[in-house]
Amino acid sequence: xxxxxxxxxxxxxxxxxxxxxxxxxxxxxxxxxxxxxxxxxxxxxxxxxxxxxxxxxxxxxxxxxxxxxxxxxxxxxxxxxxxxxxxxxxxxxxxxxxxxxxxxxxxxxxxxxxxxxxxxxxxxxxxxxxxxxxxxxxxxxxxxxxxxxxxxxxxxxxxxxxxxxxxxxxxxxxxxxxxxxxxxxxxxxxxxxxxxxxxxxxxxxxxxxxxxxxxxxxxxxxxxxxxxxxxxxxxxxxxxxxxxxxxxxxxxxxxxxxxxxxxxxxxxxxxxxxxxxxxxxxxxxxxxxxxxxxxxxxxxxxxxxxxxxxxxxxxxxxxxxxxxxxxxxxxxxxxxxxxxxxxxxxxxxxxxxxxxxxxxxxxxxxxxxxxxxxxxxxxxxxxxxxxxxxxxxxxxxxxxxxxxxxxxxxxxxxxxxxxxxxxxxxxxxxxxxxxxxxxxxxxxxxxxxxxxxxxxxxxxxxxxxxxxxxxxxxxxxxxxxxxxxxxxxxxxxxxxxxxxxxxxxxxxxxxxxxxxxxxxxxxxxxxxxxxxxxxxxxxx
Numbered sequence: 001x002x003x004x005x006x007x008x009x010x011x012x013x014x015x016x017x018x019x020x021x022x023x024x025x026x027x028x029x030x031x032x033x034x035x036x037x038x039x040x041x042x043x044x045x046x047x048x049x050x051x052x053x054x055x056x057x058x059x060x061x062x063x064x065x066x067x068x069x070x071x072x073x074x075x076x077x078x079x080x081x082x083x084x085x086x087x088x089x090x091x092x093x094x095x096x097x098x099x100x101x102x103x104x105x106x107x108x109x110x111x112x113x114x115x116x117x118x119x120x121x122x123x124x125x126x127x128x129x130x131x132x133x134x135x136x137x138x139x140x141x142x143x144x145x146x147x148x149x150x151x152x153x154x155x156x157x158x159x160x161x162x163x164x165x166x167x168x169x170x171x172x173x174x175x176x177x178x179x180x181x182x183x184x185x186x187x188x189x190x191x192x193x194x195x196x197x198x199x200x201x202x203x204x205x206x207x208x209x210x211x212x213x214x215x216x217x218x219x220x221x222x223x224x225x226x227x228x229x230x231x232x233x234x235x236x237x238x239x240x241x242x243x244x245x246x247x248x249x250x251x252x253x254x255x256x257x258x259x260x261x262x263x264x265x266x267x268x269x270x271x272x273x274x275x276x277x278x279x280x281x282x283x284x285x286x287x288x289x290x291x292x293x294x295x296x297x298x299x300x301x302x303x304x305x306x307x308x309x310x311x312x313x314x315x316x317x318x319x320x321x322x323x324x325x326x327x328x329x330x331x332x333x334x335x336x337x338x339x340x341x342x343x344x345x346x347x348x349x350x351x352x353x354x355x356x357x358x359x360x361x362x363x364x365x366x367x368x369x370x371x372x373x374x375x376x377x378x379x380x381x382x383x384x385x386x387x388x389x390x391x392x393x394x395x396x397x398x399x400x401x402x403x404x405x406x407x408x409x410x411x412x413x414x415x416x417x418x419x420x421x422x423x424x425x426x427x428x429x430x431x432x433x434x435x436x437x438x439x440x441x442x443x444x445x446x447x448x449x450x451x452x453x454x455x456x457x458x459x460x461x462x463x464x465x466x467x468x469x470x471x472x473x474x475x476x477x478x479x480x481x482x483x484x485x486x487x488x489x490x491x492x493x494x495x496x497x498x499x500x501x502x503x504x505x506x507x508x509x510x511x512x513x514x515x516x517x518x519x520x521x522x523x524x525x526x527x528x529x530x531x532x533x534x535x536x537x538x539x540x
Contacts (some may be wrong), residue, residue: 003070003526004064006103009228009506009517011045012036015054021061023504025054025117030507034517037074037464045507048219049083049515051346051363053508054443062091064100064498068527071469072536076517077118079462081106082303084343085118085516087509088467089523092387093500094510095404097127097451100498100508101387104460105430109299109308109341110381112258113147114195115429116462120485122469122478123386123433126496130151133399133412133446136436137177140169143215144208145438145445148429149194153457155431157438157445158191160208164219170194170203170230173431173445187234188224188254195259196459197266201230202238204256204268213440214421215337227251227268227279239283242275243269257442260298264306269298269307276307276317291315291326299341301348308338314361330367332359342382343512344389344402351391353380358382358391358402371406374398381428385435386451392425397439399425399448410459413438414446414471431457433476433488452496453485453535456477466537472527482534 005024009015014034015025031051036043046197047053056062073302079084087103101123107116139145139157146168155173168190185191190208194201205224208216225242228235241253253299257271267288274290276298294310305317307326312335316327332338335352342349348361349370356376360368373379376393383390390403390411397415400408415423420441428439433453438445454469455477468479474493478486506521507514522536 001068001526003524003528003532006523006525007056009521011521013042015045023056023059023062025056025506028053028055030054036519038061044519046517047514049086049513051513053513054506055193056504056506058501058503062504064525066493066497067525068471068473070471070524070526070528071216071522072528072533073467073521074462074519075463075467077460077462078383078516081118081515082262082300084512085215085460086512086514087505087507088514088518089504089506089521090387090509091500091502091504092510094387096500097388098498098500099387099502100124103511105384105511105513107342107383107429108260109258109297110383110428111340111426112297113149113193113427114260115148115383115427116150117196117261119430119458120148120456120460120467120478120480121453122476123388123451123453124471124476124496124498126498129411129450130402130448132455133179133414133448136173136445136447137179138442138444139171139179140181142443143502144213144424144440145427145443146190146192148427148436148438148445149196149201150429150457152199152432153198155436156194156201156431158194159443160190160327162189162210162216162218168192168205179193182230182514183235185228186224186226187222189218189220189222190224192255192257192271193259195261195266197261202285203228203230203235204259204264206255206257206271208255208335209272213424215441216436220271223252223254225255225270227256227259237283238279239285241270241277241285242287253379258297260300260305262300267280267298267305268408269295288317288319289324296337296339297341301343306341308341308350310337312336312338314338317389330361332367339378339380340382342384342389344384345510346508346513349382349389351382353378356393370402371408373400373408374410380424381437383428383430384511385430386449386453390428390435392428392437394424395422397423399437411448415442415444418440430455433486449489452476452488452491454488456480456485458504468528468529468533468536479530482530482537484530
């Protein structure tokens with residue numbers, strides 16, 4: 001099929017459709033006079049990442065059905081975005097799991113790592129899902145896969161091992177059930193957290209107390225609490241949180257449980273002691289103080305850094321060169337630990353213990369209980385994947401999908417280790433179009449695909465970029481600046497009829513509001529070739 005325009009939104013001074021097909025957009029707060037590709041006024045639409053979007057009402061001529069289709073758009077993002085860049089375009093029926101999603105994802109606090117850092121993702125669905133989770137193997141002798149992170153096109157795992165002569169290690173996924181051992185940064189029993197920062201991979205180590213998961217204590221008592229950076233084949237010591245002893249520590253900080261990137265800087269958090277720390281280069285960490293109790297993890301949302309408490313609170317951190325301020329934004333009823341965070345449909349959501357409830361922060365400042373995940377006790381890693389929110393649990397290591405109105409659907413149990421009290425589906429990341437989860441105590445990683453997805457597993461570079469997403473026959477393809485950067489697994493085109501009654505949304509979708517500028521958005525019926533995509537990118 002020769003590609004034909006369904007809609008063409010220049011987003012330069014207006015939200016009208018220039019294709020002649022009458023698919024005009026309704027502007028909800030976007031600045032249509034923003035600078036364009038060459039800096040000219042009225043050249044793009046700027047979206048604030050909070051509430052602005054453009055809505056194109058549904059019409060029969062917007063139905064995509066089982067046809068090939070293509071999206072082409074110029075996208076601008078800033079160098080430091082303390083939020084998700086967000087959804088570019090979506091036409092998706094969440095209840096039926098039908099339609100497409102196209103945007104840039106950021107998953108922090110999942111549970112305790114920056115799992116996806118501004119990765120481009122394109123997905124379609126028609127209620128399809130793998131019949132079972134795929135076992136992707138056990139990294140080394142892992143008992144606990146504490147961290148999963150996507151960095152520079154690869155998936156990495158940080159592990160806890162229990163033997164007296166065993167240490168926490170970092171592994172790189174090699175496909176199938178294989179993992180490449182990248183070594184132990186130090187002698188501690190756990191690599192608790194990983195993060196991609198400044199184009200390099202960072203790892204935080206710790207002395208994990210396995211009794212917290214009702215497992216026998218590790219005989220390895222080496223102290224952790226240090227951060228390391230991967231350079232070539234080496235792990236470079238970046239120092240210890242708090243040095244010998246932090247101001248708020250009952251004893252030396254022996255864990256780095258969470259890493260997060262905020263305002264272009266790296267922050268770290270211990271588990272068993274109080275405190276928040278900011279990396280100052282070499283082996284130096286600045287003590288940012290404490291809100292008054294231990295914390296579980298860190299996450300960013302709407303240009304703010306949040307601490308999730310070993311209690312029932314969500315706390316906002318603000319600080320300058322010589323001051324800090326901590327603001328308790330909520331105390332969640334029935335919760336005694338707040339474990340994880342995600343951004344779903346433009347709202348912060350957090351997972352808790354001991355009632356396995358997820359809470360959503362509403363625009364009016366209130367918090368809504370989104371329901372309990374089965375009969376579980378704890379909600380761990382969460383991620384938005386192909387338009388739906390997924391969350392891992394304890395004690396059965398199940399993964400649930402949110403289906404609206406307090407309903408959670410179990411997609412499977414990932415760890416069936418017998419004769420243990422607790423099993424965890426803890427860490428999560430989206431990689432190569434699939435959703436991955438790491439477990440305890442089997443120490444294995446599992447993956448699942450819902451619908452079909454193509455991802456670019458590298459951080460989207462700032463500035464203006466030309467992006468294209470193509471459904472072509474039985475595959476999806478992603479392009480950045482004319483280069484193919486992601487391909488989905490193959491599928492039967494007849495199994496994916498994307499007909500729905502939902503509007504086409506520009507600058508909003510199932511993950512988050514878009515943060516940045518868009519111009520020259522085109523929707524085609526038919527698959528653009530690589531050569532045609534290159535021409536569109538050059539013409540922009």
